[in-house]
Amino acid sequence: MNLDEILGSATTSSYVDDAYYALLQTDLTEWRARGTPLADPDLEGLILHENWLLDRRAYEDWFDLYARECLYWVPNVDVLAEEPPTLGGKPTGGSLGYTKAAVRPHDPRTRVAIAFDDRRRLGDRIVWLRTGVAYSQLPPSATSHVSSGFVRVPTARPGEVKIRSQFVCHEIRAGHPVRTLAGWAGHVLVTEDGETRIARKIAALLDPDRTHLNLSFLL
Amino acid sequence: MFTDLVQPDRVHRSLYTDREVFTREMERVYGGTWTYLAHESELPGPHDFVRRRLGLRPVIVTRDAEGGLHGLLNRCTHRGATVCRDDEGTTARFVCGYHNWTFDSTGALVGVPMRKGYGPSFEPGSLGLGRLRVESYRGFVFGTLNQEMPPLEEHLGYAARLLDQWLDRLPGSRLVVRHGTHRLRYRGNWKLTYDNSADGYHPGFSHASLLRMRKQRYGVGVDMQWTLGDVDNGGQTVTDLGNGHTFLDQRAEIDSYWESSAPMPGEQAYEAVLRERLGEEAERMLDLAVGSGMNLNIFPNLLVIGNQIQVIEPFDVDDTHLIWYATSLEGEGVPEELTALRMRLQEDFPSFGEPDDLVNFEECQNGLSIPEMEWVVTHRHLETGRSHLDENGNLTGPVTDELPIRAFWRRWTELMTSETKLVAR
Structure with a gap:
């Protein structure tokens, strides 16, 4: 798609409903599983190409990698957090212990995210970046996305492929120090119009619940 | 002391x-007046913290x-x-990890290992945690170290x-502040945020990206388009509420909250569900998804904007965290x-609005480093005769009036x- 096409596309949002949110909870359960090292170079190639397009800031081409019903999700909490067993029971008191808040299951219906972009909001984001007056990206962030450790994770969903990987993203905006953002990513891939497309991406930062400087670029 | 600097x-x-100014602010401004700490819904049960x-x-x-609440x-x-050492949780006891001195949820010292090692003059009653004076207004908890402050309300x-008015958009409902945060940081002074909080001059410019994107994608009726053009002759106002509190009111510009809302994922899906289930009542509920049209700023750190609660957390003279607490209604x-x-x-706004402001704040901080360029201009509408006392006796002006900034500095100087x-008691 070119920018003019994106301007007029997906200006309503109808697929993010209860069933869709329930699907995201299923995803979280499935992401926990042991994966098998990815043997399919085409699937790995798609994620590497996504990185390349993001680093080139080729947002319109990047948008084309996503399915008609899609999600780009950067949570603000460790969505896989579980309370660890503690030798001798939990520490007394509030210090050093895991809190109930830290292990609260993540449901975006009741929690805001750093980014929760359906197809329409992704369109907004691209058009916003292309207005030429988004000061948070003037000058733009230069990024280098590195992904590794690709594994295929089993899924019960027919027609979907789940790929988990580790990412490191170096980012620099002129006048600012280099930053490193890291974590794991999950890509749910589907076949649409004969092409493999990204239906859902989660970028799970190492420090999602901490305060971040300018995050107006894409992970 | 500051009369030469605040004109x-x-x-x-x-x-x-100036870092010395910052150090004094952190002692005297935060701590010397009622300062926002937390919302009661964040600690709903006994021993929550x-x-x-x-x-x-x-x-x-x-x-x-x-x-009972304690600071x-x-x-x-x-x-x-x-x-x-945790951000939140539930505990009856706070145990120091160093020597296990133990305090209860009121701050009293209730445990000291091998206590016989202290002599007869040892008084646990005088060694409780330092205590703030704390009061709550409708769930908003404030603290101070100034024992002479009048009651919070x-x-x-x-x-x-x-x-x-902000809380009573749905009478009988309760505000819930347990839905996560956007935690934004910028390399600039904390006051740049307060300066901005009732600044009706900037949106058409600092938020040109947001406004342009929305207009081109959705047309003129959507999302804050009333901030474009000659806003001094529009319906918005700013008000000095006293004690450094300020207000920017957009409500006169809003005919239908839902129809003029920024877009949100799931909008049409849930709109259909609610209209089907609730009939005409759906309109009122959908409006409540949308921000209040109020920017209410409680000096020095609480900014109630849209449906969110923003809290300014200064870390250094040029390092500020701005925490946006998401809210819902319960009832x-x-x-x-x-x-x-x-x-x-x-x-939406933390994605497409606030980042542009924060970069402009950082660029202010850059520019303000120049010693030979000494002044920040704060007199917009000071001489135009447009401001007046409203029916409540508060000074009100057109939305680009910088009277809120001048009100801030008066309280700051005090x-x-x-x-x-x-x-600490």
């Missing part, structure tokens, strides 16, 4: 760049076994280590009435779908020059 029509750049800051002071806000200084009275004045007849829509809409002793 009626301008303020000196050093107030944004949240970890916060009062200026640079580490603080714990707790509920005791009976539900405790997070500092062991033995050697000074923090006794609470009196101090809030007309800001309390506006907070009532009879409030549908779950409304919460989901509110979550999605509360992601606190920075006050000799009142600040004490």
Whole structure:
């Protein structure tokens, strides 16, 4: 798609409903599983190409990698957090212990995210970046996305492929120090119009619940 | 002391760049007046706590076994280590990890290992955690170290009435502040945020990206388009509420909240569900997904904007964290779908609005470093005769009037020059 096409596309949002949110909870359960090292170079190639397009800031081409019903999700909490067993029971008191808040299951219906972009909001984001007056990206962030450790994770969903990987993203905006953002990513891939497309991406930062400087670029 | 630096029509750049000024602010401004700490819904049950800051002071806000609220200084009275190292949780006891001195949720010292090692003069009763004076207004918990401050509601004045209006959009509902945060940081002074909080001059320019994107994609009726053009002749106003509290009112520009809302994921899906289930009542619920059209700023750190609660957390003279707390409504007849829509809409401005402001704040900080360019100009509409006392006796002006900034500096100067002793009890 070119920018003019994106301007007029997906200006309503109808697929993010209860069933869709329930699907995201299923995803979280499935992401926990042991994966098998990815043997399919085409699937790995798609994620590497996504990185390349993001680093080139080729947002319109990047948008084309996503399915008609899609999600780009950067949570603000460790969505896989579980309370660890503690030798001798939990520490007394509030210090050093895991809190109930830290292990609260993540449901975006009741929690805001750093980014929760359906197809329409992704369109907004691209058009916003292309207005030429988004000061948070003037000058733009230069990024280098590195992904590794690709594994295929089993899924019960027919027609979907789940790929988990580790990412490191170096980012620099002129006048600012280099930053490193890291974590794991999950890509749910589907076949649409004969092409493999990204239906859902989660970028799970190492420090999602901490305060971040300018995050107006894409992970 | 600051009369040369805070003038009626301008303020000196050093107030944004001088670390000595910052250090004094953290002591005298945060701590010398009622400062926002937490919302009661964040600590709903006995022994719940949240970890916060009062200026640079580490603080714990707790509920005791009976539900009473406490503001405790997070500092062991033995050697000074923090006794609470979690952001939130539930505990009847705060145990210092260093020597296990133990404090209860009221701050009292209740445990000292090998206590016989202290002599007969040892008085646990005088070694409880330092305590703030704490009061709550309709769930908003404030603390201070100034024992001479008037009661909180009196101090809030007309800001309390506006907070009532903000809270009572759905009468009988309760505000819930347990939906996560956007935690944004910028390399600039904290006051750049307060300057911006009732600044109706900037949106058409600083937010040109947001406004342009929305207009081109959705047309003229959507999302804050009333901030474009000659806004001085529009319906928005700014008001000085006293004690540094300020207000920017957009409500006169809003005909239909839902129709003029920014877009949100799931909008059409849940709109259809709610209209089907609730009939005409759906309109009122959908409006509640959308921001209030109010920017209510409680000096020095609480900004109630849209449906969100923003809290300014200064870390250094040029390092500020701006925490946006998401909110929902709880109560009879409030549908779950409304919460989901509110979550999605509360992601919009932190994504497409605030980042541009924060970069402009950083560029202010860069520019303010120049010693030879000394002044920040704060006199917009000071001489135009457009401001007047409103029906409540508060000074009100057109939305680009910089009267809120001047009101801020008056209160700031009072606190920075006050000799009142600040004490932890």
